[in-house]
Amino acid sequence: xxxxxxxxxxxxxxxxxxxxxxxxxxxxxxxxxxxxxxxxxxxxxxxxxxxxxxxxxxxxxxxxxxxxxxxxxxxxxxxxxxxxxxxxxxxxxxxxxxxxxxxxxxxxxxxxxxxxxxxxxxxxxxxxxxxxxxxxxxxxxxxxxxxxxxxxxxxxxxxxxxxxxxxxxxxxxxxxxxxxxxxxxxxxxxxxxx
Amino acid sequence: xxxxxxxxxxxxxxxxxxxxxxxxxxxxxxxxxxxxxxxxxxxxxxxxxxxxxxxxxxxxxxxxxxxxxxxxxxxxxxxxxxxxxxxxxxxxxxxxxxxxxxxxxxxxxxxxxxxxxxxxxxxxxxxxxxxxxxxxxxxxxxxxxxxxxxxxxxxxxxxxxxxxxxxxxxxxxxxxxxxxxxxxxxxxxxxxxxxxxxxxxxxxxxxxxxxxxxxxxxxxxxxxxxxxxxxxxxxxxxxxxxxxxxxxxxxxxxxxxxxxxxxxxxxxxxxxxxxxxxxxxxxxxxxxxxxxxxxxxxxxxxxxxxxxxxxxxxxxxxxxxxxxxxxxxxxxxxxxxxxxxxxxxxxxxxxxxxxxxxxxxxxxxxxxxxxxxxxxxxxxxxxxxxxxxxxxxxxxxxxxxxxxxxxxxxxxxxxxxxxxxxxxxxxxxxxxxxxxxxxxxxxxxxxxxxxxxxxxxxxxxxxxxxxxxxxxxxxxxxxxxxxxxxxxxxxxxxxxxxxxxxxxxxxxxxxxxxxxxxxxxxxxxxxxxxxxxxxxxxxxxxxxxxxxxxxxxxxxxxxxxxxxxxxxxxxxxxxxxxxxxxxxx
Numbered sequence: 001x002x003x004x005x006x007x008x009x010x011x012x013x014x015x016x017x018x019x020x021x022x023x024x025x026x027x028x029x030x031x032x033x034x035x036x037x038x039x040x041x042x043x044x045x046x047x048x049x050x051x052x053x054x055x056x057x058x059x060x061x062x063x064x065x066x067x068x069x070x071x072x073x074x075x076x077x078x079x080x081x082x083x084x085x086x087x088x089x090x091x092x093x094x095x096x097x098x099x100x101x102x103x104x105x106x107x108x109x110x111x112x113x114x115x116x117x118x119x120x121x122x123x124x125x126x127x128x129x130x131x132x133x134x135x136x137x138x139x140x141x142x143x144x145x146x147x148x149x150x151x152x153x154x155x156x157x158x159x160x161x162x163x164x165x166x167x168x169x170x171x172x173x174x175x176x177x178x179x180x181x182x183x184x185x186x187x188x189x190x191x192x193x194x
Numbered sequence: 195x196x197x198x199x200x201x202x203x204x205x206x207x208x209x210x211x212x213x214x215x216x217x218x219x220x221x222x223x224x225x226x227x228x229x230x231x232x233x234x235x236x237x238x239x240x241x242x243x244x245x246x247x248x249x250x251x252x253x254x255x256x257x258x259x260x261x262x263x264x265x266x267x268x269x270x271x272x273x274x275x276x277x278x279x280x281x282x283x284x285x286x287x288x289x290x291x292x293x294x295x296x297x298x299x300x301x302x303x304x305x306x307x308x309x310x311x312x313x314x315x316x317x318x319x320x321x322x323x324x325x326x327x328x329x330x331x332x333x334x335x336x337x338x339x340x341x342x343x344x345x346x347x348x349x350x351x352x353x354x355x356x357x358x359x360x361x362x363x364x365x366x367x368x369x370x371x372x373x374x375x376x377x378x379x380x381x382x383x384x385x386x387x388x389x390x391x392x393x394x395x396x397x398x399x400x401x402x403x404x405x406x407x408x409x410x411x412x413x414x415x416x417x418x419x420x421x422x423x424x425x426x427x428x429x430x431x432x433x434x435x436x437x438x439x440x441x442x443x444x445x446x447x448x449x450x451x452x453x454x455x456x457x458x459x460x461x462x463x464x465x466x467x468x469x470x471x472x473x474x475x476x477x478x479x480x481x482x483x484x485x486x487x488x489x490x491x492x493x494x495x496x497x498x499x500x501x502x503x504x505x506x507x508x509x510x511x512x513x514x515x516x517x518x519x520x521x522x523x524x525x526x527x528x529x530x531x532x533x534x535x536x537x538x539x540x541x542x543x544x545x546x547x548x549x550x551x552x553x554x555x556x557x558x559x560x561x562x563x564x565x566x567x568x569x570x571x572x573x574x575x576x577x578x579x580x581x582x583x584x585x586x587x588x589x590x591x592x593x594x595x596x597x598x599x600x601x602x603x604x605x606x607x608x609x610x611x612x613x614x615x616x617x618x619x620x621x622x623x624x625x626x627x628x629x630x631x632x633x634x635x636x637x638x639x640x641x642x643x644x645x646x647x648x649x650x651x652x653x654x655x656x657x658x659x660x661x662x663x664x665x666x667x668x669x670x671x672x673x674x675x676x677x678x679x680x681x682x683x684x685x686x687x688x689x690x691x692x693x694x695x696x697x698x699x700x701x702x703x704x705x706x707x708x709x710x711x712x713x714x715x716x717x718x719x720x721x722x723x724x725x726x727x728x729x730x731x732x733x734x735x736x737x738x739x740x741x742x743x744x745x746x747x748x749x750x751x752x753x754x755x756x757x758x759x760x761x762x763x764x765x766x767x768x769x770x771x772x773x774x775x776x777x778x779x
Contacts, residue, residue, distance in 0.1 A: 009316050063314060064337075064344040097359040098314045098341055104359075 002062045007032045007102075014103040023106050025056070033058045037069070037106050041149060042114040046141035047075070050149025054109065055085075056102065066096030067105060074148040076141040078118040078127035087112070088122035147185065159184045163191065233416040234433075234710035236426045237400065241713040245400075245414065246393040249275050257287070262367045263296045265389065269352050270294035273397040295355065295364040297329040312337055314357060325373070329363035331356050339373045346374065346381055351388035352396070404436040405429040413710050420698040424709040432700060439707055442596065442684050443603045444697035450611065451602035455543065467532040472496065473503040542605035549598035556590060556644060563587055569652035576656060577663070586647055586666040592706055593640045593673040600633055600680065607688055616692050625688055632683055636676040643669040674704055 011025055011032075018024045022040035035056040041047030053072040059065045069092055071085030079088040091100060091108050121127030129137045156177065162184070163173040168191050180186040237245045246265075252275055253264040270293065271278040282290050291298070309318045312334035319334040326332040337357065342365070345354045354370060356363045367389060375382035394400045400414045409427035422439040424430045431438060435445035443451065469478035474494035481488055481498055489495040496503050567580045606612050608626045617625065646669065651662045681702035689697050 003315060005317075006315055061340075061344050064340045091359075097355075097361075098337065098357045099359045 001060060002033055002058050004032050006063060007058065010101050010103065011035075013101075021103075021107070023103060023110070025102055025106070028055075035102070036072070037102065039106050039110045039113075041145060042110055045114050046138045047077075047113050047145050047149070050145035052113075052149055054106065063098045063101075066092050067102060068092075069105065069109065074144060075113075076126060076137075076144040077113065078116045078121045078123060078130045079112055080126075081123050082126060083123075086122060088120065159187070163187065234421070234423045234708055235414045235713045236403075236710040237394070237412040237414055237713055238426075239410050242390050242393060242412070245713050246390065249273060249393075253278065257282070259296075263298070265367065266296050266353075266364045267291075267294045269392050269396060273393060273400075292362070295353070295362045297327075297363045310334075314341075325369055327356050327363060327365055327369070329356050329358070329361050331358040331361055331363075333357055335373055338369070339377055342370050342374050342385075343378060343381060346385050346388075349388075351385045352392050401433060401436065403427060403429060404431055414713075418701075420700050422700045422703070422707045424707050426710065426712060430707045434698070434700070439700070440599050440602075441700040441702070442681055443599050443606075444689075444699050446697060447603060447606040447612070448599075450606060454539070461536070464532055464536045467529045470496075470498065470501050473501065538609070539605070542601045546598055546601040549594055549601070552644070553591070553594055553598070556587075556594065556647075559587060559647065563647070566650070566652040570659065573652070575659065577660065582663050582667050582670075583647070586643060586670050588706075589670040589673055590640065590643050590647060592704075593636065593643070593677055596677045596680065596702070597633070597636055597640055600636075603684070604629060604633070607684075612697075613692065628687060629680075629683060632676065632680045636673060636680060639669055639673045639676060643673060678702055678704065 011027075014021075014023060014025050023037065025035050025037045028034045028036045035058070037054040037056050039052050039054065041050035041052060050073070052075060055070050055072045057068040059068060069087055071080055071087065073085075074082065075085070076082055080086070087109060089108060089112055091097075091105060116130060118127040118130045126137070129140070159177060160170065160173050163177070164170050166188075172191065173187070176190050177184070177187045180190060235245070249268060250261055250264045253259065253267060254261060256279070257264070257267075259267075267278060267290070268275070271281070278290070281293075309320050310324050310332055311318050312324065312332075314333050314337035317334070319336075323336075324332055324334045325338055341357050342354060345351070354365045355361065356365060367385075370385060371382050374385060394402060394412045397414075399416070399419065400412050403409055403411045403413055403425040405411075405425065405427050409425060409429070411425050411427060413423050413425055413433065415421060415423065415433055420434050421432075422430065422441060423433050432440055432445060432448075435449065437445070437448055437452070440448040465478050469480045470488075471477065472479050472490035472492060472494055473496050475490060475492040477490065477492070479488060479490050487495055488498045494503060563583055567583055570577075570580055604626075607629070608622055613622075643666065646662055646666050649662060651659050654662070681699070684699060689699070
């Protein structure tokens, strides 16, 4: 059974200094087992300026078992799957300690963005690029940040407006955006494919 | 070998008389108990704790540690006490402890009056409901318990780390046991079992007996893992690979051989090359001459070359309604090769099988021999002692066994599978002759021994019996020596000169496969209670254990273990037969 009292306290604690850390955690739905975290891309990295959403699921044994986290925002990083958003981070696996919190875990994820470990990759393609051609890697990562991590930061109304301007009917735009969870690019793809 | 026995019979007789005298007059010794104290030990469920404690004790004494710290160290170093001591000497005490997650803190006092904030549940709890680990980290008992339960269920009982981030310290097993048993007594038991069984699971020198259904025992060997042992449940096995005892075959050879015999892969090989499936009934059909129009017993005609169904009419030049093609040369070569490989395999397998079959027949001799001996005893001869009969029979079994397994050995030693690149053709031939000479000598003497033991000597007169006695004793000594020589030859001349293929064989045991003796334990239920009972008073605990220290390794305490000995199958002679033979008896 998840220790909800602790989770409650953690959320309060984390959102208190949200303006300093930029990290926030919100419940996704009615109970506290499914959460949504956001971290700002660290400065002086290709991820700067992006806001990254992280999907958090708390297992029954939390905090004695690690939370399950994965990126909901697409990101180009050697230790994060470009396909699924799965994160390769020791503290989310065997190095988890019950003394860690969701906030400290998210801080570690943020630290991972600034300090990739290409020798222990989650995404082999990205890792190879990182090692062999850092320029291209940085450019791709920046492009992905611009494309996926910025737009998702737009408000819903702005997205609707943007898509309506492209010539889609507003009602359809709204329902499509809702069906893909607010992802503007996926919505556009869906709208185009009819 | 014929002249060897006849010409020097007298010499053999005299010297044998001396060497066998000790055994002759002592019927109980017919079991051929190995002369020196056995170096392998049976570890039963009951003696596991004591077995572990021998090693724990050494580490505790040397480093003046508490038991759980010693256990943590030993689990980390996989129960290799020597290695642990080597690290101690090389890198020092602190490094040894840090690597294994042992932290020593003198003071365990808790501020019982005050409350503390538990960093896990983020609640204030009274100091009495919190526990501080050796590493100094303090959390509430509820959180500790949850943590332990998760870790035990994850199968990590052997190394439960402290909850603090990046703290490498291993939790005190007494605290784990104490807290977990309050909520889940069965899980606490599981935890204890994991700790105990770590001694077997993580230890190179200890292995579970492979018996099925499992007898519950484990075997510990002292110095060489390449040996053959007999568990107290009666199962004989190779300690290294846990298969049946198979020397002089190496483990790899034996694995390949059993697989080969099981698959009958050679037969399958031959069938694929020499037969074709009938296109109608799919039975393999062999061509027994004639033209390429073959007809199956089901009546279907088909073309031998392509396997396709045809009509039945044909001329010299073509088959009715069919024309396929060409003769294929490589198929001919393949057929020849497969045939040669099969013949080679059959040669070795037939001999292996023949000796195994002889076991079966000879093991029936056990009863007849007993009858013969009692008949002789009734005959009131001058000769009163007949242990030479049983000794001879035993020697026969032992040598048959060696002989039998020497065939799969030769199959691989001189075949293409394992050592093709390691020997030139000439080298291989020389070695093969050397080995086969020894094998033949052994074979001849074993057969002779078998013949004499089967003689109805209980019907003979005294002088004739004396004569047979002499021959049997001679042959026993000869075959024993020949077995020894064959092992030496394998070790020194055949395998020893190889560079790459590392094949270790279990050494020859003249007296049969070593029976593991039960570990001597001073069984005192009181000690286990103190041991298992979670207590925070380590000092008294330490003293209790000191006084109940098990007697040193290697010393045999017959009285201590005899009560738990399993009832043995009633047998006067150790047959030392392979498992398949014993099964059928």
